[in-house]
Amino acid sequence: MEIFYPYIFMGILLVTWLTSVPVMVLVERKVSGWLQYRVGPTRVGPWGLLQPIADALKFLSKEDVVPHHVNKWLYIFAPALMVFPAFFVIGVIPVGILTLGGKEILVQIGHTNIGILYVLAVSSLVVYSITFSAWASNNKYSLLGGLRSAAQMMSYELPMGLSILGTIMLVGSLRLEDIVNFQMNSAWGIVWQPLGALIFIVTAFAETNRLPFDLAEAEAELVGGYHTEYSSMKFAMFFLGEYCNMLTASVMITLLFLGGWNVPFVQGMNLEPLTQQVIQIAGLALKVVFLMFFFVWVRWTLPRFRYDQLMNFGWKTLIPLALANVVITAIVMAIVS
């Protein structure tokens, strides 16, 4: 039985990620509506709840225009390359512990010992998809959007990598489950690493190309940026990848800084192990949902950066701050030990 657990988790996690995308699109449109004093989608189904299904059917059945000037194979490959890393990254993410058949089982597909490194490496592959799609489209807007996005994602990857060093130093492990256990036994990561958490959250916005960092799309200047020439299912792929990445970023923020599946006080309540663990997984889901709402909230609160501001902020503010965070953590750790 135990040999099948990874496969079961594969199915469950993939389905969770995939179903969350249409739900998130609906939530984003609804919350956007409310924040702007509108009602959002209301026509399809009660309260607009069937909107995601209508969208999916539309994406599936629309004509796919492949313009004659594009670099055909790269053009077809780029949207798929957007979704691959978004899925691959789920392969090492733990979402909780379950006691099944008297044994504690970590809900994770592969128990690798370099979890964080894998997540960072695979999620940064998205930049290839954006560059390829921009280059293959052979369109001025796409090329400009793709170049901007490539430079932006590279620049913000550095502070992201530096911001988690403090956490790794505290825990002494690259396993995500060890980091969560550390937070269970002491305090949440945001208490230990407030600056690191702040930098990580900001860079997560930049890495997922969300406002205020959506220079790649910037609909007012670049029409749609790198996906201007895409239509039908290929366009949907970009959306799917983007929202999957957003969900992964939320889960990573939760695991690293918001205690993962730790729910305060639940361990002292003397519940059945399985009940407690299910509550903990639900707690993780709740934190992730809040972060998703936070993503939409920020989108309608902050205006977009100008490009020079964006690069200056990344290189001249975030990188020195992240380096300072590493040094401060090292000094405190060396004094304490």
Added chain:
Amino acid sequence: MIENYTYVLMFLIGGSAMVLVAMVISWALRPSKPSKAKLTPYECGEIPAQSDSYFQFNIRYYLFGLLFVIFDVEVILFIPLVKVFNNWPAVAFIELTFFTVILSIGLYYAWKKGALEWE
């Protein structure tokens, strides 16, 4: 240990298959009626002045790419150091300080050279 990576690999294959299935389904369902106007580059209704858009772009994108490679390698070198920090705090601290100083000098140099300016 290695079998855990096998699960990850299986997952990679499964995930890729899913994407391909979605693309094939949509390929089977959708209509295809290309016309001359549809196949022109999209430029807000204008007829494009030139057919290719591989134009010259700002050299800064390339410069930032180079800077990224240098600094990213340094971030990667940091990771094993901080992983074992707790085992030898004193040694690791000296090494980390040394390394951070070098990194900061590099950043300072790039800054003063104007490589981080975006005009």
